[in-house]
Amino acid sequence: MTDRPQPGKRITIRDVAKSAGVSYQTVSRALNDKGEIDTSTKQRVLDTARRLGYRPSRFARGLVRQDSTSVGLVIPNLLNPYFTEVAAGALAAARRRDWHVVVYDTAEDEEQELSTLAVLGSQVDAVVGYFSQPGPVIDQYTSGMPVVQIGRTDVAGRFGEIRVDGEQGVHAAIAHLAASGRRRIGMLDHDHHGEASVRYSWYADAMREHGLPTFVTPAAQSIEGGQRAMAAMLEKHPDLDAIFTYNDVIAIGAMFQARLLGRRVPADFAVIGFDGLAIGTMVEPPLSSVRIDTRRVGAIAIDQVGQLLDGVKPEVATVRATFLLRGSA
Structure with missing residues (x-):
């Protein structure tokens, strides 16, 4: 239909009213099941709202300001301080707009993610987050709703997109290790269904640049996971003199374990993480x-x-990582 708002634009009561040929007060009465409207008009309004993908926000209706915007922030793990820091940035930016943010933790579980997506449509006006589901599935659950995906490259056309590019930062980290005489540099990678991460590809490319061999061990994304993976890595490769890890949480566990096994950090064993967290x-x-x-x-x-709420498809945003030298390397 030509009267449907463009993809990505927030569909409002006025959009429904225009398409159904009624006043927005009539749309409000129909959606709230008020009695002052005849049955056929009510059905026409409901059918139009469904066709356009109009989704009233339960949170916004319950707030003092009826035009307040609510955003659902979907993250995989609140216990990981990386996601906590991203959430803090989103909350601060939302406060400046007088918007409200509702945080959902999917616990890195695909079924929980689907369940969260199923709930989002009736609770918020837009969705931001980290998703493992393919684009068409997310699109199906959020039809017409503004969506911003973080950290992915296979993003559906109507979605906003934020990419994290750590290639130069990883190359700088490996170059620092090589320049300081490290030659046996391993990596503790995120174990995701047996697939190597893009961070591993950056590490492997950097190691090839310096003519160095690669060593990789999978690690769960926790301090305990870092400890277990570091113990396994050093048992297999006791001559390692440095480790690069998928994230800082794993790195902290790796550093604890290396020291427990008698390695002096950084004197004879260097540790570099990824994320640059305050922790x-x-x-x-x-x-x-x-x-x-x-x-x-x-x-x-x-x-x-x-931008999406204003009907504008934002350009892909890229946040580039840099090497941060502290005391462990």
Whole structure:
């Protein structure tokens, strides 16, 4: 239908009213099941709302300001401080707009993610987050709703997109290790269904640049996961003199374990993480890392929601990581 608002634009009561040929007060009465409207008109309004993909926000209706915008922020794991920092950036940006953010934790579970997506449509006006589901599935659950995906490249055409590019940062980290005489540099990678991460590909490319061999062990994304993976790695390759990890949480566990096994950090064993989190300053020695501006990621996501609500498809945003040298390398 030619009267349907363009994809990505927030569909309003006025859009439904225009398409159904009634006043927006009539649409409000129909959607709220008021009695002052005849049955055929009510059905026409409901059919039109369904066709256009209009989704009233339960949260917004319950707030003092009826025009307030609510955003659902979907993250895989609140216990991972990376996502907490991104959420803090999004919350700060939303406050500046007087918007409301509702945080959903999917616990890195695909079924929970689907369940969250099923709920989102009737609760918020836009969705931001980290998803494992393919684009068509997300599109099906969020038809017409503004969506911003973070950290993916296979993003559906109507969605906003934020990419994290750590290639140069990882290359700088490996170059630092090589320049300081490290030659046996391993990686603890995120174990995701047996597939190597893109961060592993950056590490492997950087190692090839310096003519160095690669060593990889999978690790769960936790301090305990880092400890277990570091123990396994050093048992298999006791001559390693440095480790690069998928994220800072794994790196902290790796550093604890390396020291338990008698390695001096950084004197004879260097540790570099990825994310550049504030928690890295709370360990001794402070953790070197490939740093992402996490607050900026959250702020960009909210800015892209604003563009989508205005009917503008935002350009792909890329946040580039840099090497942050602290005491562990």
